[in-house]
Amino acid sequence: MRRGYVQVYTGNGKGKTTAALGLAVRAAGAGLTVFMAQFIKKRRCSEHAALEAFGGMITIRQFGDGLLLGRKSSAADVRTAQKGIESARKAVISERYDLVILDEANVAAHYGLILVRDLLDLIEGKPTGVELVITGRYADKKVMDAADLVTEMREIKHYGKQGVKARRGIEK
Ligand code: ATP
Ligand code: MG
Numbered sequence: 001m002r003r004g005y006v007q008v009y010t011g012n013g014k015g016k017t018t019a020a021l022g023l024a025v026r027a028a029g030a031g032l033t034v035f036m037a038q039f040i041k042k043r044r045c046s047e048h049a050a051l052e053a054f055g056g057m058i059t060i061r062q063f064g065d066g067l068l069l070g071r072k073s074s075a076a077d078v079r080t081a082q083k084g085i086e087s088a089r090k091a092v093i094s095e096r097y098d099l100v101i102l103d104e105a106n107v108a109a110h111y112g113l114i115l116v117r118d119l120l121d122l123i124e125g126k127p128t129g130v131e132l133v134i135t136g137r138y139a140d141k142k143v144m145d146a147a148d149l150v151t152e153m154r155e156i157k158h159y160g161k162q163g164v165k166a167r168r169g170i171e172k
Helices: 018-029 046-052 075-094 107-109 118-125 139-145
Strands: 006-010 032-038 058-063 099-103 131-135 150-154
Touching: 006 018, 006 139, 018 032, 018 046, 018 058, 018 099, 018 131, 032 046, 032 075, 046 058, 046 075, 058 075, 075 099, 075 107, 107 118, 107 131, 118 131, 118 139
Parallel strands: 006 131, 006 150, 032 058, 032 099, 099 131
Antiparallel strands: none
């Protein structure tokens, strides 16, 4: 049986979610099944339309009530994120999926929508064969310590600083 590892993509530079999506596509191409839970984000992104074309190979679900920039988190944010962690837990232990991705889960933990402990429990309790990927800036040190691979995307330049808004097909 193949062994699955725990990967974390964090940092303030662009590429964390797209790296996870790239991995999902590569995994599906190899015949692996993928489950992706997206935290925080509420809006449907272009990747949803693309991944639906993969049929049952890649399942993507959103558990977000919107970005937390400039607002305090609400009970609704917490409830939605809790559903996400529960859904991810089920996906991990079901062993129906070879690759389980928790997109923006680091951000959800940073804002207290889920517990760092929830992520550690997932890591510690995962079946050996499952590959687990956790993305999002502000990864907790305990999560990084528990992972087997940690990549930090570091911003050198970002056109966002020049006022370029998130573009359909590129950022969303
Ligand atoms: P991507 O989804 O493109 O791989 P990411 O997952 O690495 O990016 P996040 O931290 O999830 O990036 O950021 C979400 C979005 O916030 C980005 O896609 C971008 O639209 C916006 N963003 C990130 N950094 C900046 C910045 N420095 N200035 C403006 N907008 C930014
Ligand atoms: Mg992201």
